[in-house]
Amino acid sequence: MRVALAGAWLCEADFMILDEPSNHLDHTALLQLITELHLWHGGLLVVSHDRVLLESMARVVELSPSGLNNYGGNYSFYSRQKRHETENALHLLRQRKHERQREQKNILKQKACLEQRQSRGNRQRADANQAKILLGRQKQRSETSAGKVKLQHSERLEQLNQQVRDASSRVGENAEIVLHSPSTNRLFSRHLAELSEVQLPFISTLFPSIELEVTGQARIGIVGRNGSGKSTLLKVIAGQLQPLSGHCRTTDAQAWLDQHLTGLDPHRSVLEQVLEANQTAGEATLRMRLAQLGLDAAKIQQPAVSLSGGERVKATLACKLYADPAPRLLLLDEPSNHLDLTSIRALETMLDAWNGALIVVSHDRFFLENLHLTLRLTLEGNSWRLEPW
Ligand SMILES: Nc1ncnc2c1ncn2[C@@H]1O[C@H](COP(=O)(O)OP(=O)(O)O)[C@@H](O)[C@H]1O
Ligand SMILES: [Mg+2]
Known part of the structure; x- marks a missing residue:
């Protein structure tokens, strides 16, 4: 990524477009x-989460199903604007549902009145004791006017339903993504991984070896500059x-989401791969x-x-998290790369x-802060340090 960016600075273009330049x-x-x-003098368009x-x-500027919205x-x-928008959309939906309910009651009342009047008339x-022909005509007239009222009622109901659908689609645009947390027994003391005097491959042997114990509820964040061996350690x-x-020593009850998503077979469908990972939950679930x-x-x-970067991350997460048996240790290598903000928030909620x-390995400070991690493993200078988060 840094090489690609260096190329962009040197190109002397009038306008620069960067697609998720901070990933990795x-x-x-x-x-x-x-x-x-900040120093760039030309035009600039950055796509990023x-x-x-x-x-x-x-x-x-946000690109959503309703178009391009300038904030x-x-x-x-x-x-802040987005929060207001969501609150307003929810308020409008509640209001329209309430209005529909009130009108429905009114219509039911009117219908009952009308039926009463009709049967009384009959x-x-x-x-x-009127002539048969006269009776027939009167009945027909009353039925026609009742039919008209019924039509008016159903038109009004359809109008109200449409208003609710419109309001609900506005809420839907801000719909939450949901990621379920795999169910796992709380095993506080059980050792899920134990590293003693581990020297990583590809990394200078001058670096000290790594000592690490991962028990049932450890929440460890790994931070360190590019190339320091974070992905290698997870591997x-x-x-x-x-x-x-x-x-x-490690457990097999682990889910590893690698930085380049090699766990997802590009040639097979997501459904096929999720069904393979979990053969008990059933296709509908x-x-x-x-x-x-x-x-x-x-x-x-x-x-x-054929999926986008973010969609592939979500598909890989689904294959790992919804597997049967469920994982007990999650190894996530820069999982928020490519994900949109709604999906990052869903991932934060699930991990919390x-x-x-x-x-978890990440450079995303917001993301790491939201996970309530307990330990931080950092490579500073030439030494790995394990400290409270
Ligand atoms: N398969 C490999 N062959 C040779 N060198 C590798 C290989 N994988 C990683 N490296 C090197 O090991 C170092 C650490 O890489 P990596 O663990 O991916 O770093 P990061 O901390 O950015 O995740 C890098 O210098 C990288 O070039
Ligand atoms: Mg890496």
Whole structure:
């Protein structure tokens, strides 16, 4: 990413378009990117879900199903406006539902009155001993006017239903993504991973070895500059790589979400892969959970390669989290890269509720702060340090 950005600075263009430029950047590189963007004299369009980067923008424009909405201001400004919008949309929906309920009651009352009047009329006409032809005409007239009223009622109801649907679709645009937390027994003391004197492959052997114990409820965040070996460490814990020296004991009840999503087969559909990971929950439940992630019926049948970056992250998360048996240790390598803000918030909520063990690598400060982590593993200078978060 840093090489690509260096190329962009050198191109001397009038206008620069950057698509998620901070994905994979460490915090120092992100701050450097922000400084360089301030110095850039040309036009600039940045596509991003990175809250730190968005905070430094002059104007936020959101692309949603209803079109392009100009919010103006930076991320804090945008999120305040957005909160108001959601509150207003919910208020309008409640109001319209209430109005529909009131009108429905009115209509029912009117209908009952009308029916009463009609049957009274029929009785009176029968009692009045009028000529048959006259009786028929009167009855027809009363039925026609009752029919008209019924039509008016059903038109009014349809109008009210439409108003509720409109208000509900406005709420729907701000709909939440839901990610379910896999159920796991609280196993406080159980060791899920144990690393002793582990020397990582590819990393200078001058670096000290790593000692780490991961018990049932550990919540560890790993931070460190690009290339410091964070992904390599997760691969060792996931049993994908052997340490250069030392010992690493791990559990098989773990879910590893690697930075490049290699766990998702690009040529097969998401549905097929989720069904393979969980053969007990049933297709209907799994389809519903994928829909709650914003992956609709058509998307989950396509080969995974045709999905967007964020959709692939969500599909990989679904394969790992909704697997049977459920994981007890989550290994997440920069999971918020590519995810939109709604999905990041869903991931934060799910991880906050998760009562198993968690090891997460991320450069997203907002994200890490929202996870209530307990331990921080950092590579500072040439030493790995484990400290309270
Ligand atoms: N398969 C590999 N072969 C050779 N070098 C590798 C391999 N995988 C990673 N490395 C190197 O190991 C270092 C650490 O990489 P990585 O763990 O991905 O860093 P990060 O902390 O950014 O996740 C980098 O310098 C990278 O070039
Ligand atoms: Mg990495």
